[in-house]
Amino acid sequence: MPKKTLQFLFGLLFAISASTIHAASKDTSDEDNKLNGDCIGCHYNVTPGIVKQHLESPMANAKKHEDSVSCTDCHGESHVTNDDYAKAAMPTMETCAECHKKETKQYKKGKHNLAWFGMKSQIAWHGQPGAIVDKGYKGCSGCHKLGKKGILGIADGKNELTHDNGKEAADYRYGNAQCDACHTRHTFSQDEARDPRACSNCHMGFDHPQWEMFMSSKHGIIWSIEDQKGERDGRAPTCQKCHMNEGDHEVTTAWGFLGLRIPTQKNVLALIDAAPSLEQPLRDLAKLLPTGSYIDVDDDPQWVLDRALILQAAGILDSGLQPTERFVEIVVQGRAARAPEEFNALRTKMKNICNECHSKGFVQEHFVASDNVIKAADHEFAKAIAAVQALYKDGILEKPEGWDFAPDLLHYYDAKTNVEQELYLIMLEYRQRAFQGAFHASNDYMHWYGWAPLKTAVNNILQEAKQMRAEHEAKQKH
Ligand code: HEC
Ligand code: HEC
Ligand code: HEC
Ligand code: HEC
Ligand code: HEC
Ligand code: HEC
Ligand code: HEC
Ligand code: HEC
Incomplete structure (x- = not known):
């Protein structure tokens, strides 16, 4: 049978079932039903796939028939011919919100x-x-x-x-x-x-x-x-079980994408002993930060210092350790990191989910071990950052034109030197895989795709920085 005829028959078949579903069920005016019938009738030929999917969808077949949704509910009624389709409305989240407020x-x-x-x-x-x-x-x-x-x-x-x-x-x-x-x-x-x-x-x-x-x-x-597919109560937890528990559409994790936290006042003030020369900037910074403390997480001053260096290299803290515009835009408004209250609540919620299948002790050990992967990774990362920062400080590298900070991790792959390309890979690839792999219980991602290349990159950066320094000194002597 020629393809065109098949399409026509297919169209006819659905035109009939469509009119029965909609004419019989919708508690709206005949005019609305007719209009929706027109959409479907014509779109059998124009976009048959869409019509088929719509007609078989839960929304076109609501449990209460009169609630069934039609094309016009989402696309409006302004486009009705072959030529005026630019007038069809394209739905936004607010369109769905009309019926799905929760x-x-x-x-x-x-x-x-x-x-x-x-x-x-x-x-x-x-x-x-x-x-x-x-x-x-x-x-x-x-x-x-x-x-x-x-x-x-x-x-x-x-x-x-x-x-x-x-x-x-x-x-x-x-x-x-x-x-x-x-x-x-x-x-x-x-x-x-x-x-x-x-x-x-x-x-x-x-x-x-x-x-x-x-x-x-x-x-x-x-x-x-x-073969669990989308089963709710399967033996294994799914992404949704852990991150959208009971269908909650608010997804947020404690550590977030970058494994960062907002330092607390206590964190920062505890650094003064370790770095007395920074006392004033640390006191200034502390005034802007939240109180409270993080549950479970071991916040020794070395880790706080390492995290501060990372934030500096991302241009979130400036060279005097004060928050920049990026702190406001990325951390506060974009919510890239949490403060204690939110962190603790999210973490507790997540642990309770694990606890449906595992013991409290098992879960606690898993979380603390994963936190400590971030800590170890941060320490290595900070060493590499410090080496590159020193290259700038000593005039071996020059800040590229148009950059506000250098090194600046957030220029990603537009970094100008090999050592900074390596820093970028540590930030977005290796460190991420190390801690995300730990939390998701994937040992290979944690170790061989995460920690191992992270160490390689740090070693390369330290070695190359040494070489750049030696070459620079040799040039100075000439
Ligand atoms: C007489 C035929 C006809 C009728 C009736 C019709 N359409 Fe269309 N529609 C078209 C054609 C033709 C296109 C363009 C398809 C293409 O570009 O491939 C189109 C495109 C669309 C688009 C996509 C627009 C875009 O910019 O991509 C939407 C949405 C749409 N129609 C919805 C509807 C709805 C809702 C109704 C009923 C109110 C309806 N159509 C009635 C023929 C029709
Ligand atoms: C529950 C809401 C909803 C219903 C009902 C609905 N649509 Fe859509 N439609 C959408 C959304 C969402 C998009 C994607 C819009 C975007 O890309 O911004 C879309 C896009 C389209 C497009 C263009 C995109 C593409 O893939 O070609 C066409 C054509 C279309 N719809 C036709 C129809 C027709 C015909 C019907 C009825 C049979 C229908 N829609 C029913 C929500 C709906
Ligand atoms: C005019 C009201 C209306 C609009 C607009 C609407 N929906 Fe629905 N939605 C419904 C009804 C009614 C049901 C079916 C409930 C039932 O089965 O009784 C439903 C069901 C659903 C379901 C559950 C399907 C299933 O598998 O059980 C999802 C998901 C959904 N809608 C998403 C959306 C999205 C996304 C949009 C926007 C693009 C949207 N809806 C727009 C009324 C609407
Ligand atoms: C990140 C993926 C994702 C996005 C984006 C998403 N949903 Fe869902 N939605 C889900 C999951 C998962 C479920 C099933 C929840 C369950 O039953 O555990 C669901 C279920 C639903 C249901 C059925 C609820 C019920 O109890 O019958 C509706 C309605 C719905 N979503 C509407 C929406 C609307 C409206 C939006 C946009 C604001 C949206 N969804 C965006 C993942 C998503
Ligand atoms: C057994 C529960 C569980 C499952 C299954 C799971 N996650 Fe996670 N996810 C976690 C935990 C625990 C964290 C770290 C939470 C924290 O920050 O304290 C996390 C963190 C995340 C993050 C933040 C960044 C990161 O990786 O640390 C994202 C995004 C994420 N998960 C998405 C997913 C997706 C997508 C899937 C499915 C492919 C998935 N998760 C499966 C428990 C789970
Ligand atoms: C269309 C792409 C897309 C899909 C599909 C998607 N996500 Fe996401 N998800 C993102 C993006 C982009 C972000 C980062 C949002 C931001 O800027 O904060 C994100 C963030 C998250 C976060 C928050 C991590 C944090 O920073 O705390 C979690 C958890 C998450 N997604 C889980 C899921 C789960 C579970 C699903 C499937 C049910 C899913 N996502 C489907 C793109 C997606
Ligand atoms: C393959 C899909 C994909 C592409 C392409 C992608 N992202 Fe993402 N992005 C995501 C997902 C998913 C997340 C959340 C991951 C997580 O939390 O672990 C995310 C997270 C982010 C975040 C972190 C938000 C936060 O607050 O934690 C930023 C910023 C971001 N992406 C920017 C970008 C930029 C800029 C590009 C292009 C240069 C890009 N992304 C390309 C999927 C993508
Ligand atoms: C719906 C049940 C369920 C939930 C919820 C769940 N798990 Fe599991 N988990 C299992 C099963 C089943 C196994 C495989 C058998 C075993 O090792 O206990 C497993 C295995 C593991 C393993 C590997 C153990 C090993 O010996 O290799 C770790 C680690 C783990 N889960 C951590 C978690 C964490 C952390 C959470 C919460 C973020 C969580 N699980 C949530 C069911 C679950």
Whole structure:
């Protein structure tokens, strides 16, 4: 049978079932039903895949028939012919919010909603051509589009994010729906979203290989052997079980993407003994920081100092250890790190989830050991940072034009020297894999993809810095 005829028959078949579902069920005017029938009738030929998925979706077949959702609920009624399709509305998260208030409210509190803002807080993002980072959703923006566009930050004196009222989103015809990241259109299924594979297109690869780590942990292996898919109460925990427990759409972890915490007043004041020459800047910094302390985590002054160096190399603290604009934008507004109250609450919640299947002692040991991987990694990283900072201080390296800080980890792969390229790899690849692998119980990621190349990179940096220094001194003598 010719393909065209097949398509026509297929279309007819669905046109009938569509009209029965919608005409019989929707408690709206005949006019609305007819309009929706028109959308479906014509779109059988225009986009048959979309029509099929929609008609088989839970939303087109709500438990209460009169609640069933139609094309017009999401795309409006302005486009009705072959030529005026530019008038079709493209849904945003607010469209879904009309019927799903609870999920939307939770989502807005979590980190996913901040994904677009977080991406744009990166100086490296601004340094790349548009095709690489922005329209067309090919790189950064393809994953980060699950965040809301047009977040402006926190207004003075307010405790909530302000928005541009849709101005930035209006520049983009597609990709403003956010909610379709895990339950993809036009099926919009919760079973799909509950399957760990739904997270894997984004949570994979270079700097956050959670999918690979999960699949190489016993949790992922059991999930796979027992063919658990999106099952809620399987023997193995899924990403969703640990991070979206009971369907909570607010995703946030204690340590966050970068394994950082906001130092507390106590942390910083304890450094004065170790570094008396820094007393004044440390006292100034402490005034801006939260009180309280972190549960479980061993905060000896050496670690605090190591973390301070990392924050300096990321331009989050300046050379006098004071917070920069980036501190405000990335840490406070983009919520890249937590303060004690939030950290402790998130950690306790996570431990309770583990505790459904493991003993308290087992879980405690796992967490503390993972914290200590961050601590050990930070110490190695700080040694390498100090060596590169010294190259700048002693005039062996010169701050590149247009840079506010040097070294500056946040220029990523635009770093100008080998030693700084290595620092960038430590920050975004090796250190990440070491601690994320530890938490996700993937020993190979923790060690051979994380710690081992981290040590190699640190050793290379120390060696190369020594050589650069010797060459510089030889030149001076001439
Ligand atoms: C007479 C045929 C016809 C009818 C009726 C129709 N459409 Fe379309 N629609 C089209 C065509 C043609 C396109 C463009 C398809 C393409 O570019 O491949 C389109 C595109 C769209 C798009 C995508 C627009 C874009 O910019 O990518 C949406 C959404 C859409 N239609 C929704 C609807 C809805 C909702 C209705 C009912 C209110 C409807 N359509 C009725 C023919 C129709
Ligand atoms: C006009 C109201 C309405 C709008 C708008 C709407 N939904 Fe729904 N949604 C429903 C109804 C009704 C159900 C089915 C509940 C039932 O089965 O009784 C549902 C179910 C769902 C489910 C669960 C499906 C399952 O597998 O059980 C998901 C996920 C979902 N919607 C996501 C979305 C997303 C994403 C958007 C925005 C793009 C959206 N909805 C817009 C009314 C709506
Ligand atoms: C479309 C890409 C995408 C998908 C799909 C996705 N995420 Fe994310 N996720 C992100 C991005 C981007 C961020 C970082 C957001 C930011 O800037 O804070 C993030 C952040 C997170 C965080 C917060 C980490 C922190 O900083 O505390 C968790 C937890 C998380 N995602 C879990 C999940 C889970 C579980 C799934 C699947 C059910 C999932 N994500 C699906 C892109 C995605
Ligand atoms: C493959 C999808 C993907 C691509 C491409 C991608 N990201 Fe991400 N990004 C994520 C995910 C997933 C997270 C959260 C990971 C985690 O928490 O471990 C994230 C986290 C981040 C964070 C941390 C946010 C926070 O507050 O913790 C920033 C900043 C960021 N990405 C910026 C960028 C920039 C800039 C680019 C392009 C140069 C980019 N990303 C490319 C998926 C992606
Ligand atoms: C629950 C909401 C919802 C319903 C119902 C819905 N859509 Fe969509 N549709 C979306 C979302 C979300 C997008 C993605 C928008 C974006 O990329 O910003 C989309 C995109 C589209 C696109 C363009 C993107 C593409 O993949 O080509 C077309 C065409 C379309 N829808 C047609 C339809 C038709 C026809 C119907 C009815 C059979 C329908 N939609 C029902 C939410 C919906
Ligand atoms: C990071 C992935 C992810 C994103 C993004 C996401 N969801 Fe979900 N959603 C899930 C998961 C997982 C479930 C299943 C929860 C469960 O039952 O444990 C779910 C379930 C749902 C349900 C069914 C709830 C019920 O109890 O029947 C609705 C409705 C829904 N989501 C709407 C939304 C809306 C609206 C958005 C955007 C604000 C959204 N989702 C964004 C992962 C996601
Ligand atoms: C057994 C529970 C569990 C499972 C399963 C799990 N995670 Fe995690 N995840 C954790 C813990 C524990 C942390 C560290 C929490 C903290 O910061 O204290 C974490 C941290 C994260 C982070 C923040 C950065 C990092 O890696 O440390 C992201 C993003 C994340 N997980 C995503 C995922 C995704 C996506 C999956 C599935 C592919 C997944 N997780 C599977 C428990 C789990
Ligand atoms: C739904 C049940 C369940 C939850 C929740 C759960 N696990 Fe597991 N976990 C298992 C099972 C089953 C195994 C494999 C059998 C075993 O080693 O106990 C396992 C294995 C492990 C292993 C490997 C043990 C080994 O000997 O190789 C570690 C580590 C682990 N889990 C840590 C955690 C942590 C940490 C959490 C919470 C963030 C957690 N698990 C949550 C069920 C669970």
